[in-house]
Amino acid sequence: MRAAVLTEINQPLQILDLEQEPPRAGEVRVQVKAAGVCMSDWHIMNGDWPLPLPMVLGHEAAGIVIENGPGISHVEPGDHVIFSFRPHCGRCRYCSSGQTVLCIGHNDTPRWRMHDGTSRVKLNGEPVNQMARIGTFSEEVVCPSEQVIKIRKDLPFAHAAIIGCSVATGIGAVIRHARVPAGSSVLVIGCGGVGLNVVQGARLAGASPIIACDLRDNKLDYARAFGATQTINANSGDVVERVREMTDGLGVDTAFDAIGSERTALQVVDAVAPGGRAVLVGIPAFATRAPVSPSQLVYGEKVISGTYYGSVRPNIDFPILADLDLERKINLDDLISRTYRFDEINEGFRLMLAGDVARGVVLFE
Numbered sequence: 001m002r003a004a005v006l007t008e009i010n011q012p013l014q015i016l017d018l019e020q021e022p023p024r025a026g027e028v029r030v031q032v033k034a035a036g037v038c039m040s041d042w043h044i045m046n047g048d049w050p051l052p053l054p055m056v057l058g059h060e061a062a063g064i065v066i067e068n069g070p071g072i073s074h075v076e077p078g079d080h081v082i083f084s085f086r087p088h089c090g091r092c093r094y095c096s097s098g099q100t101v102l103c104i105g106h107n108d109t110p111r112w113r114m115h116d117g118t119s120r121v122k123l124n125g126e127p128v129n130q131m132a133r134i135g136t137f138s139e140e141v142v143c144p145s146e147q148v149i150k151i152r153k154d155l156p157f158a159h160a161a162i163i164g165c166s167v168a169t170g171i172g173a174v175i176r177h178a179r180v181p182a183g184s185s186v187l188v189i190g191c192g193g194v195g196l197n198v199v200q201g202a203r204l205a206g207a208s209p210i211i212a213c214d215l216r217d218n219k220l221d222y223a224r225a226f227g228a229t230q231t232i233n234a235n236s237g238d239v240v241e242r243v244r245e246m247t248d249g250l251g252v253d254t255a256f257d258a259i260g261s262e263r264t265a266l267q268v269v270d271a272v273a274p275g276g277r278a279v280l281v282g283i284p285a286f287a288t289r290a291p292v293s294p295s296q297l298v299y300g301e302k303v304i305s306g307t308y309y310g311s312v313r314p315n316i317d318f319p320i321l322a323d324l325d326l327e328r329k330i331n332l333d334d335l336i337s338r339t340y341r342f343d344e345i346n347e348g349f350r351l352m353l354a355g356d357v358a359r360g361v362v363l364f365e
């Protein structure tokens with residue numbers, strides 16, 4: 001069973017032959033059909049998020065269930081599924097209140113091991129960790145069954161894969177977290193895989209204007225295709241000033257930071273109008289701090305909030321996103337601007353960092 005393994009930070013992924021154990025109670029085995037290349041994998045590869053290695057990376061994927069461990073009833077072999085990178089114990093205070101991405105039901109085991117603390121993949125007899133308990137850059141994955149969500153079979157696997165991270169995170173941030181009303185103004189900073197989905201989420205919500213900001217003109221071209229009404233190249237002057245010029249001097253009602261840096265976090269806070277909301281979507285390096293001005297929060301009654309995984313409930317929202325895609329209410333075809341064979345995966349990261357792709361997806365034969 002071949003998987004792309006990170007053995008050392010700042011090194012390419014290695015495609016290695018791993019030994020895989022069958023699913024135990026409450027686990028499933030899935031044949032992976034498509035897996036997206038995401039900045040979150042890169043944060044582990046470059047050491048921004050220091051995690052124990054070796055680890056199979058990959059967390060945005062879809063496939064077909066091929067084997068159930070004991071005690072599984074919600075999926076069966078042959079079902080098409082999207083992986084969720086967060087567990088869902090169904091019993092903790094967060095699962096019980098519908099904030100499933102905050103599930104704390106498995107906090108006593110590390111996020112890169114199965115719920116019994118062991119791993120299902122080994123290299124030369126030694127355990128290999130699985131990113132987010134899934135590790136989907138892998139021909140097959142054994143994982144907790146609560147982390148696979150059954151979806152309709154007419155959804156293309158590449159579309160299903162990206163619903164599992166960038167689409168859910170971006171559209172969820174607008175629809176589920178910020179609940180942007182029709183006719184209100186939106187700013188999106190960062191037009192990568194997540195940011196473009198914030199843009200099309202804002203279009204789905206009926207926001208206007210939708211202002212997109214990035215350092216690269218090709219990303220701004222993408223943003224216009226996904227619904228941005230105005231764009232700002234961040235190299236061309238002060239972003240916050242430009243946003244105010246476009247909004248009668250006030251700023252926007254809701255501003256999304258899809259990058260996750262000190263600079264962009266401060267920009268979204270400064271760019272919202274009094275009474276507005278700054279939403280942090282992109283995940284910064286763990287060490288990042290941003291000095292906001294508390295007085296503008298008080299005088300302007302501004303709200304800052306964070307959203308993880310778009311605050312979605314995967315069991316409910318993945319099938320809804322699949323329907324929206326097949327009804328052509330969201331555009332996933334143009335989001336997938338490159339596909340790769342599994343052995344081209346490091347090229348996928350190179351092109352993502354070069355800013356040349358909207359979203360790249362690895363297709364498994």
Ligand SMILES: [Zn+2]
Nearest residue numbers: 038040060165
């Ligand atoms: Zn991701």
Ligand SMILES: [Zn+2]
Nearest residue numbers: 089092095103
């Ligand atoms: Zn829970």
